Amino acid sequence: xxxxxxxxxxxxxxxxxxxxxxxxxxxxxxxxxxxxxxxxxxxxxxxxxxxxxxxxxxxxxxxxxxxxxxxxxxxxxxxxxxxxxxxxxxxxxxxxxxxxxxxxxxxxxxxxxxxxxxxxxxxxxxxxxxxxxxxxxxxxxxxxxxxxxxxxxxxxxxxxxxxxxxxxxxxxxxxxxxxxxxxxxxxxxxxxxxxxxxxxxxxxxxxx
Numbered sequence: 001x002x003x004x005x006x007x008x009x010x011x012x013x014x015x016x017x018x019x020x021x022x023x024x025x026x027x028x029x030x031x032x033x034x035x036x037x038x039x040x041x042x043x044x045x046x047x048x049x050x051x052x053x054x055x056x057x058x059x060x061x062x063x064x065x066x067x068x069x070x071x072x073x074x075x076x077x078x079x080x081x082x083x084x085x086x087x088x089x090x091x092x093x094x095x096x097x098x099x100x101x102x103x104x105x106x107x108x109x110x111x112x113x114x115x116x117x118x119x120x121x122x123x124x125x126x127x128x129x130x131x132x133x134x135x136x137x138x139x140x141x142x143x144x145x146x147x148x149x150x151x152x153x154x155x156x157x158x159x160x161x162x163x164x165x166x167x168x169x170x171x172x173x174x175x176x177x178x179x180x181x182x183x184x185x186x187x188x189x190x191x192x193x194x195x196x197x198x199x200x201x202x203x204x205x206x207x208x
Contacts, residue, residue, distance in 0.1 A: 006053025
């Protein structure tokens with residue numbers, strides 16, 4: 001199967017005295033989102049969409065909410081594990097579309113920053129990330145934030161660009177160009193850009 005889609009949803013109630021973080025960015029707001037981790041409802045939904053597309057479970061399967069190791073954890077950790085599962089399965093992200101449903105704060109003024117941060121965390125271009133926001137009119141959910149996420153994945157072409165290396169290449173600039181085309185730079189895979197900010201170390205063998 002060369003293409004897969006995944007859908008994720010998450011919901012958290014607002015709580016006083018908790019920092020608000022959505023889409024990997026801190027937001028100035030009187031209340032944050034209650035949760036065992038940092039409560040980042042958007043990253044949770046995207047993580048579930050990625051895991052769902054691969055049919056490997058959900059965020060709770062890998063990070064049980066009752067496990068004290070994930071208390072106040074950065075949700076980028078969860079997203080990073082989903083990306084590792086993605087790479088192992090041989091898929092990459094084509095695009096992500098998301099919708100936030102919350103009464104406040106207003107997402108419009110910060111949607112650009114949020115879109116950029118999510119793109120950085122996913123190692124894709126910002127124009128492949130959709131972030132929309134709606135108010136929960138008539139739903140009596142003004143004290144709750146919800147996030148919906150849909151992802152489209154495509155299978156890697158493992159042989160892409162390899163043929164370029166079969167011939168002898170003497171020009172260093174050409175070598176750099178070839179390595180860039182196949183996703184390699186300075187001997188490291190392109191996944192290195194996923195870790196733009198330091199994340200707590202965890203052992204994936206110890207959480208399944």
